Amino acid sequence: xxxxxxxxxxxxxxxxxxxxxxxxxxxxxxxxxxxxxxxxxxxxxxxxxxxxxxxxxxxxxxxxxxxxxxxxxxxxxxxxxxxxxxxxxxxxxxxxxxxxxxxxxxxxxxxxxxxxxxxxxxxxxxxxxxxxxxxxxxxxxxxxxxxxxxxxxxxxxxxxxxxxxxxxxxxxxxxxxxxxxxxxxxxxxxxxxxxxxxxxxxxxxxxxxxxxxxxxxxxxxxxxxxxxxxxxxxxxxxxxxxxxxxxxxxxxxxxxxxxxxxxxxxxxxxxxxxxxxxxxxxxx
Amino acid sequence: xxxxxxxxxxxxxxxxxxxxxxxxxxxxxxxxxxxxxxxxxxxxxxxxxxxxxxxxxxxxxxxxxxxxxxxxxxxxxxxxxxxxxxxxxxxxxxxxxxxxxxxxxxxxxxxxxxxxxxxxxxxxxxxxxxxxxxxxxxxxxxxxxxxxxxxxxxxxxxxxxxxxxxxxxxxxxxxxxxxxxxxxxxxxxxxxxxxxxxxxxxxxxxxxxxxxxxxxxxxxxxxxxxxxxxxxxxxxxxxxxxxxxxxxxxxxxxxxxxxxxxxxxxxxxxxxxxxxxxxxxxxx
Numbered sequence: 001x002x003x004x005x006x007x008x009x010x011x012x013x014x015x016x017x018x019x020x021x022x023x024x025x026x027x028x029x030x031x032x033x034x035x036x037x038x039x040x041x042x043x044x045x046x047x048x049x050x051x052x053x054x055x056x057x058x059x060x061x062x063x064x065x066x067x068x069x070x071x072x073x074x075x076x077x078x079x080x081x082x083x084x085x086x087x088x089x090x091x092x093x094x095x096x097x098x099x100x101x102x103x104x105x106x107x108x109x110x111x112x113x114x115x116x117x118x119x120x121x122x123x124x125x126x127x128x129x130x131x132x133x134x135x136x137x138x139x140x141x142x143x144x145x146x147x148x149x150x151x152x153x154x155x156x157x158x159x160x161x162x163x164x165x166x167x168x169x170x171x172x173x174x175x176x177x178x179x180x181x182x183x184x185x186x187x188x189x190x191x192x193x194x195x196x197x198x199x200x201x202x203x204x205x206x207x208x209x210x211x212x213x214x215x216x217x218x219x220x221x222x223x224x225x226x227x228x229x230x231x232x233x234x235x236x237x238x239x240x241x242x243x244x245x246x247x248x249x250x251x252x253x254x255x256x257x258x259x260x261x262x263x264x265x266x267x268x269x270x271x272x273x274x275x276x277x278x279x280x281x282x283x284x
Numbered sequence: 285x286x287x288x289x290x291x292x293x294x295x296x297x298x299x300x301x302x303x304x305x306x307x308x309x310x311x312x313x314x315x316x317x318x319x320x321x322x323x324x325x326x327x328x329x330x331x332x333x334x335x336x337x338x339x340x341x342x343x344x345x346x347x348x349x350x351x352x353x354x355x356x357x358x359x360x361x362x363x364x365x366x367x368x369x370x371x372x373x374x375x376x377x378x379x380x381x382x383x384x385x386x387x388x389x390x391x392x393x394x395x396x397x398x399x400x401x402x403x404x405x406x407x408x409x410x411x412x413x414x415x416x417x418x419x420x421x422x423x424x425x426x427x428x429x430x431x432x433x434x435x436x437x438x439x440x441x442x443x444x445x446x447x448x449x450x451x452x453x454x455x456x457x458x459x460x461x462x463x464x465x466x467x468x469x470x471x472x473x474x475x476x477x478x479x480x481x482x483x484x485x486x487x488x489x490x491x492x493x494x495x496x497x498x499x500x501x502x503x504x505x506x507x508x509x510x511x512x513x514x515x516x517x518x519x520x521x522x523x524x525x526x527x528x529x530x531x532x533x534x535x536x537x538x539x540x541x542x543x544x545x546x547x548x549x550x551x552x553x554x555x556x557x558x559x560x561x562x563x564x565x566x567x568x
Contacts, residue, residue, distance in 0.1 A: 038503070084396075085393050087366045129334055
């Protein structure tokens, strides 16, 4: 669907360069109060309003970083390049991160901050309603070397390495939105001021996150770099041994490494992050 | 004809749409409601809160599925992935019938997420009816198609909207979800008599009725679902049930959603028309 004009109307020229009014008259009947062009324009407008609303709902944090005007420009550019190819609007924003990586002009001068936020917000969408497979039972069959075990992670779990602490930013933003919903007389400008203040406070700070679902809520769990590495390795199919080797590369102190790893795995197992593989005969 | 083959021989009363702002009220207060209609696509997910809520609702209430994106009228084949997920949901809800719209909305795998009006041609009716039959055979549940509100008409149309609706449902041997608000909105936009529409359709195929609010603008009427039902629509509803008999009726309220009680009370206004049926029902 072609973008609207700057004044929010349907494009005056058709895709072939002809007058849209004349082209539309060829297939749409005029009414007694609306021309054929105006009738089709209702649908053209509704399309963009609907999709931009949905896009904003998924990426409210990114909008706070860019501001309304630039976010609107980004939304139009993204949706023109990636129109929905799914029966559900849930998947509308699935291509945004690669789109921004390929076309960073839409998020300059906040390239890294905006990319981090887009990654976090898409991870949130995934955590909200992705599948939760049955948690793994740690009863490996005899004869299997435990270090050769592969531990699949839940489909709702996304691991992120970010340059900014955008998790705090997004939590504060959502909290503010919640408060506004409770106090409907609150002014919108107050919110813009507070998000600007949060944005200014944000300094580059490498952050590792696990975005996951627990008891039907979405959580952002901070990870140590070593924890992040071991989980990423497991998520990409490494054996337990390979994941631990990968983790050691992050420089974890060797003295109490065994105890630490045991505690980590106990925590992750408690959270249900390890799940049964799709094909149970494979791996364990 | 309260129960017929097109609504699974059920005798449902007055229902309302299940919407997120009402979840807490419904789950905590357990109000007496005849049945809820869900938007299928909102629950065709792999996990998380939507399905948890749905399961709790299903423990207490009767649920009917209403879809927005099968697009029986699109030229392309049915989306297999969509149907698979829909069937999985049908098994969960045990919906006695399933509805979606008599419209198109996708081209070459790209989705508008809108309910676009069809050209009322015999060729379009044939394709649409075939797709409805295919969907019903696969989903193994009665299907009812809903007339949409529209703002445009095509030069190529060979019949009226009500003739097209009749042609499709007769060829497909399926039910009708009769949206009286949509008939009213379209009658205002296209200048036809809504009673002529109601008098012409095969009343014995009506599985369910929709009522809703709309907004009158200077040049056109928009189907907004953000108001109480207006008097002209109640009058049409009265006329509709005089033809169909007591039929499962659902109030749609999708924007600026007020409290649960306000929505439910609005829906229950439909009850006052039912006692009059004893003496007024016109044979189909």
